[in-house]
Every structure is written in structure tokens, then in C-alpha cells.
Amino acid sequence: MAFRExxxxxxxxxxxxxxxxxxxxxxxxxxxxxxxxxxKVQSVVVMGxxxxxxxxxxxxxxxxxxxxxxxxxxxxxxxxxxxxxxxQTFVQRSKLLEFLERxxxxxxxxxxxxxxxxxxxxxxxAKKDGLWLVAHYLPPIIEDGPRGMYLFDGxxxxxxxxxxxxxxxxxxxxxxxxxxxxxxxxxxxxxxxxEKPEVRCHNNHPELYRDLERVGIDG
Numbered sequence: 001m002a003f004r005e006x007x008x009x010x011x012x013x014x015x016x017x018x019x020x021x022x023x024x025x026x027x028x029x030x031x032x033x034x035x036x037x038x039x040k041v042q043s044v045v046v047m048g049x050x051x052x053x054x055x056x057x058x059x060x061x062x063x064x065x066x067x068x069x070x071x072x073x074x075x076x077x078x079x080x081x082x083x084x085x086x087x088q089t090f091v092q093r094s095k096l097l098e099f100l101e102r103x104x105x106x107x108x109x110x111x112x113x114x115x116x117x118x119x120x121x122x123x124x125x126a127k128k129d130g131l132w133l134v135a136h137y138l139p140p141i142i143e144d145g146p147r148g149m150y151l152f153d154g155x156x157x158x159x160x161x162x163x164x165x166x167x168x169x170x171x172x173x174x175x176x177x178x179x180x181x182x183x184x185x186x187x188x189x190x191x192x193x194x195e196k197p198e199v200r201c202h203n204n205h206p207e208l209y210r211d212l213e214r215v216g217i218d219g
Contacts (some may be wrong), residue, residue, distance in 0.1 A: 004213045005029055008134060011216045013060075015058040019051055023125065026132030030122060030218035035105040039126035039133050044110040047136070049123035052076075055136070055215050062211040068178035071099075071206045075122060075174070076139065078167040081158035083166075084142060085150045085184035087201045092171060095156045116157045117168045136216050139169045145176030150184050153212070153219050159190070181208035 011028045012018065026187035034041065037088070053074045060067055097115055106124060112117055122137040140154020151158055163167040191197070212219035 004214065006214075008132070009157070011134075014044055015055050015215050017051060017054050018125075020049075021045060021125075022134060023132035026134060028134050028136075028216040031106060031137050032102075032133055032218070034124065034126050034133065035102060035126060039128040041106060041109065041124060041126045042047045043125045044107060044112055045123045045125070047123050049074075052124070052138075052171070053212065054180070055217070056171075058215045059210050059212060059217075061178065061207065061212065063067040063207075066178070068176050069173055070177070072175040072177075075172045076169060077169050077172055078118075079142070080162065080167050081140070081151070082162035082187050083187060086155055086190060087150065087152075087180055087182040087184060088155050088216070089185065089189065089200055089202070090191050090197055091156050093192060093194055096160060096192075099156060099160060104106045105207075117161050117166055120169055121171070136167045136218070139171050141145050141171045141173060143176045143180070144172065144174040146179045147184060147195060150180055152180070152210070155190075162187070178208060178210075181205045182208075 006028050007030060008024070008026045011020060028157050056074055057067060057072065059069055103116060104114060112122070119137060119139060121139065124135045124137060126133045126135070140158050141152045142149055143152040158168060181204060183203045185202065210219070
């Protein structure tokens with residue numbers, strides 16, 4: 001699903017976040033877009049626990065007011081990524097290359113850990129033609145809920161780190177009340193492909209889709 005841009009005012013309304021460091025007006029955009037639109041990154045700020053928790057607890061199932069993370073415990077921890085099941089049957093070579101070649105362009109003028117493995121949640125603020133742009137970087141997300149723990153988001157990053165034998169910072173959401181939107185599979189069933197396959201997951205339930213875009217997360 002394409003990221004739905006929203007204004008900073010809409011973001012505040014959807015999440016209730018009152019972080020004073022955010023511009024009063026502007027747009028919330030995907031992080032990857034900043035590198036392609038010629039925006040000048042003004043600051044990169046480590047995301048506070050309250051900001052991250054409030055943003056994630058504001059996530060709803062798409063088209064509903066059901067909050068799957070409303071009472072969840074949210075932590076950030078390094079893990080070896082290939083020990084958990086996933087829902088997606090593939091990773092794309094083009095996305096793996098994008099992380100290797102272009103991911104760090106946004107952070108080039110800022111002292112943050114290089115690469116995808118050790119980055120914590122961050123708020124990136126940039127300007128383009130006088131307009132403020134805000135993007136969020138979130139590490140891969142692990143849910144712990146009715147079917148146990150599994151990797152919910154960030155499969156390409158976890159795949160890369162797992163294959164190189166290193167840990168990667170992940171977000172743990174413990175106490176999720178809604179099951180995954182598809183069957184869980186082992187990493188051995190995940191294929192590296194050039195094009196997205198016809199079968200992207202097994203036994204898909206679109207009604208269980210978490211609406212990350214509504215709270216400014218490019219899932």
C-alpha cells in the first residue's frame with residue numbers, strides 16, 4: 001500500500017502527540033522520499049519512549065477504531081532476526097540493494113549509526129521550498145500476541161542482518177490483542193525474488209491490516 005501523506009496537524013490529531021520539537025505546519029512523508037526529492041535535512045532526533053509508545057498505540061485496524069496495541073508494552077531491543085516466523089513469502093532484490101546503496105543518504109550530514117542494524121527510532125525533519133517535512137524511522141517491528149511472537153514489519157532489513165550473522169535493533173510490541181493478518185511461516189520458506197510473486201502470504205485477512213500510515217509510519 002502506498003504511503004498516505006498527511007499534514008502535521010492531521011498527525012497530531014490522529015496520535016495526540018504534542019511533541020514541541022515538531023514544526024507547527026508541514027507534511028509527514030516517507031523517509032525514503034526525502035532522499036529523492038532534494039529536501040535538506042535540518043535535524044535528526046532520537047525518538048523518545050513516550051513519542052514512540054503514543055504513536056504505536058494510536059494504530060488502528062484499517063477502516064475501524066480498533067486499537068491492537070492500545071495496552072501493549074513497547075520496548076526497543078537488539079535481536080538476532082531469523083529466529084522468528086514471518087508472514088511474507090518473499091524479499092525483493094531491488095529493496096535489498098536500495099538499503100545497501102541509498103538508505104544512508106538521508107543521514108549523510110548527521111552523526112547516527114551507519115547502516116540498518118543499529119539505528120534506533122528517530123524523527124527526521126527537513127525543508128523543501130520553505131515547507132517543513134517530517135519523516136519517522138522505525139526499526140523492524142515484532143509483535144507478541146495471540147499466536148506468539150512474529151516479525152510484523154521490516155522483513156528486508158531483518159533478512160539482510162540475519163544473513164550476515166549480526167543482530168539488529170527491533171521494536172517489540174508485547175500484549176497485542178489482534179492475531180496476524182496471515183499465516184506464519186519459517187524463514188526457510190522465504191524466497192529472494194526479482195518481482196513480487198502472486199502468492200505474497202498465506203491465508204490473508206485484509207481486515208486485520210494495521211493502518212500504520214495513519215500515524216506517520218511507512219510500513
